[in-house]
Amino acid sequence: MRLVVASGKGGTGKTTVAVNLAWTIKSLGHKVSFVDCDVEEPNAHYFLQAEWSSEESQTVPVPHVDTQACLGESCQKCAQECRFKALIWMVDSILVFPELCHSCGLCQYICPAGAISETTRTIGTLRRGSSQDLDVYGGLLRIGEAMAPPLIKRVKEAASPADIQIIDAPPGTSCPVIEAMDGADFVLLVAEPTAFGLHDLTLTVHLMRKLNIPFGVVINREGMGDGRVKDYLDREQVEILATLPHTQEAATAYSQGRLLVQAFPEFKDYFSALWESVQARTAAPAEDTQDMRGDEQ
Amino acid sequence: MKELVVISGKGGTGKTTVTAALAGLGPDKVIADCDVDAADMHLIMSPEVRSTHDFYSGELAEIDPNECTECGECREMCRFGAISADLQVLPEHCEGCALCYHVCPVQAVHMHERLCGQWYESATRFGPLVHASLGIGEENSGKLVTTVRKASQATAEDKGYELVLVDGSPGIGCPVIASLTNADVALLVGEPTVSAVGDLRRVSELTAHFGIKTLALINKVDINPELVQELKDFCTRQGIEIVGELPYAPAFTQAQLKGQTICEYDPQGLGQTMAGIWERIESCL
Numbered sequence: 001m002r003l004v005v006a007s008g009k010g011g012t013g014k015t016t017v018a019v020n021l022a023w024t025i026k027s028l029g030h031k032v033s034f035v036d037c038d039v040e041e042p043n044a045h046y047f048l049q050a051e052w053s054s055e056e057s058q059t060v061p062v063p064h065v066d067t068q069a070c071l072g073e074s075c076q077k078c079a080q081e082c083r084f085k086a087l088i089w090m091v092d093s094i095l096v097f098p099e100l101c102h103s104c105g106l107c108q109y110i111c112p113a114g115a116i117s118e119t120t121r122t123i124g125t126l127r128r129g130s131s132q133d134l135d136v137y138g139g140l141l142r143i144g145e146a147m148a149p150p151l152i153k154r155v156k157e158a159a160s161p162a163d164i165q166i167i168d169a170p171p172g173t174s175c176p177v178i179e180a181m182d183g184a185d186f187v188l189l190v191a192e193p194t195a196f197g198l199h200d201l202t203l204t205v206h207l208m209r210k211l212n213i214p215f216g217v218v219i220n221r222e223g224m225g226d227g228r229v230k231d232y233l234d235r236e237q238v239e240i241l242a243t244l245p246h247t248q249e250a251a252t253a254y255s256q257g258r259l260l261v262q263a264f265p266e267f268k269d270y271f272s273a274l275w276e277s278v279q280a281r282t283a284a285p286a287e288d289t290q291d292m293r294g295d296e297q
Numbered sequence: 298m299k300e301l302v303v304i305s306g307k308g309g310t311g312k313t314t315v316t317a318a319l320a321g322l323g324p325d326k327v328i329a330d331c332d333v334d335a336a337d338m339h340l341i342m343s344p345e346v347r348s349t350h351d352f353y354s355g356e357l358a359e360i361d362p363n364e365c366t367e368c369g370e371c372r373e374m375c376r377f378g379a380i381s382a383d384l385q386v387l388p389e390h391c392e393g394c395a396l397c398y399h400v401c402p403v404q405a406v407h408m409h410e411r412l413c414g415q416w417y418e419s420a421t422r423f424g425p426l427v428h429a430s431l432g433i434g435e436e437n438s439g440k441l442v443t444t445v446r447k448a449s450q451a452t453a454e455d456k457g458y459e460l461v462l463v464d465g466s467p468g469i470g471c472p473v474i475a476s477l478t479n480a481d482v483a484l485l486v487g488e489p490t491v492s493a494v495g496d497l498r499r500v501s502e503l504t505a506h507f508g509i510k511t512l513a514l515i516n517k518v519d520i521n522p523e524l525v526q527e528l529k530d531f532c533t534r535q536g537i538e539i540v541g542e543l544p545y546a547p548a549f550t551q552a553q554l555k556g557q558t559i560c561e562y563d564p565q566g567l568g569q570t571m572a573g574i575w576e577r578i579e580s581c582l
Contacts, residue, residue, distance in 0.1 A: 008335045010335075010468075043307070083356060104376055143499065146470055147470070148468075171335065172334035174438050194553055196337040199335070210389075255524060
């Protein structure tokens with residue numbers, strides 16, 4: 001099973017839920033892989049105390065122009081057709097801007113002279129490791145590199161198809177998140193009961209309906225704000241699968257990089273109950289999950 | 298004219314809360330919400346939208362079923378897995394590269410401009426706000442960030458304002474890089490948690506990479522005093538000036554629920570603290 005933990009807003013407790021849930025499931029004797037898809041600011045390894053056993057540089061293809069074979073000024077087809085302006089005709093030759101390249105292969109395909117081959121550009125690192133008997137996978141986007149999705153894809157491809165994969169998604173609702181959610185069986189959205197929390201949750205609920213993936217919500221830091229998130233979820237007929245209380249002790253344990261399920265017995269209960277809820281939802285036949293999504297807007 | 302960009306690396310450290318508080322301090326300014334993925338600034342600013350603009354970015358392929366001979370060549374060639382088994386374009390995977398358009402032997406593929414979201418120019422009680430909403434699941438937030446940033450600069454020039462205050466995006470990728478382009482000063486909002494300290498390191502590498510003067514503000518200091526020290530030591534080593542500290546106080550959430558800045562909600566207490574922080578930022582601008 002591929003279970004993705006996501007949230008529109010950063011800092012709502014996505015990683016907290018993901019690592020504590022992974023730990024809980026592992027403790028029940030399941031084979032769990034933890035896949036950290038936040039390649040911009042990965043944090044799960046702090047809580048899992050993961051030891052990285054391998055780090056592999058990851059590259060994407062970018063064009064290399066053979067200036068001898070290139071037809072030159074009279075052609076410029078690659079520069080004209082590249083949708084990302086990654087190839088530009090400069091004075092007397094085609095210049096490649098690797099940072100702008102999406103690695104689509106168009107230039108190579110359309111070059112009438114066969115003058116374009118592919119070389120590579122490094123986008124970051126793929127990391128494999130473990131934490132006790134949990135396999136951990138993650139990526140680290142190179143500083144200054146803009147494109148996270150290809151690296152996220154590599155991290156997911158590297159992850160062993162364990163019984164259960166817990167995927168920690170990056171924040172937001174744009175391309176990196178969609179890449180992380182691709183192929184998910186179920187998504188847990190983490191929300192906090194605040195004005196910002198509600199707004200960002202609303203966006204993510206829309207995204208889930210667009211992608212048509214079954215999902216449920218975990219409310220984190222209950223007691224911090226008010227009832228607006230709960231009211232919204234009621235109206236939208238979205239299920240709340242767990243509610244985690246807001247306590248100073250939990251905030252401190254989090255700040256120290258500790259697992260809540262190890263620090264507080266009550267959190268162990270919350271996460272065991274959450275896992276049971278997830279199992280019940282994912283074992284359900286497809287028609288039931290359809291009902292759960294409420295009405296399309 | 299100066300541009301101050303508030304960033305954090307990690308989400309949830311209080312970037313928007315701090316930006317909103319700064320909006321009500323100092324000189325006349327234009328405010329830009331560059332967290333286009335999950336823009337929250339408007340929840341505090343209550344903007345009156347004066348103009349709305351569609352944001353188009355890139356293209357989207359469409360396969361005309363009447364012309365398609367189902368040869369599958371487009372699907373085979375697409376590197377993004379954006380064409381399904383039944384030869385439908387999957388918009389969330391399509392990068393608009395047009396390879397399928399060129400590959401199709403019967404010209405059944407058509408490329409369309411892609412509407413990715415909207416951006417707005419608004420009036421608020423703190424001055425003009427430029428903000429945006431990215432369509433759900435749309436990409437290219439970096440380009441939308443650039444659009445917002447450029448519009449806010451143009452407004453500031455128009456009005457003769459000397460400051461553009463930008464709420465940046467989380468992370469270190471495409472949107473953040475776009476937020477930082479042209480920044481005079483970056484203000485990092487950090488919190489004393491193991492993960493935020495790691496994130497702050499990464500994002501400060503990014504500001505160093507672009508050679509931007511960097512300041513730091515430590516939020517939620519009471520969560521973990523040991524880590525506060527670690528953050529301070531890190532900033533000292535990196536030559537990042539710390540402009541102030543904020544407590545972990547329920548007042549911040551209460552202010553947000555009321556749609557107020559912390560200065561409006563608690564003018565005598567935390568509002569005074571923020572005013573002091575602004576003075577220190579101003580001396581660095």
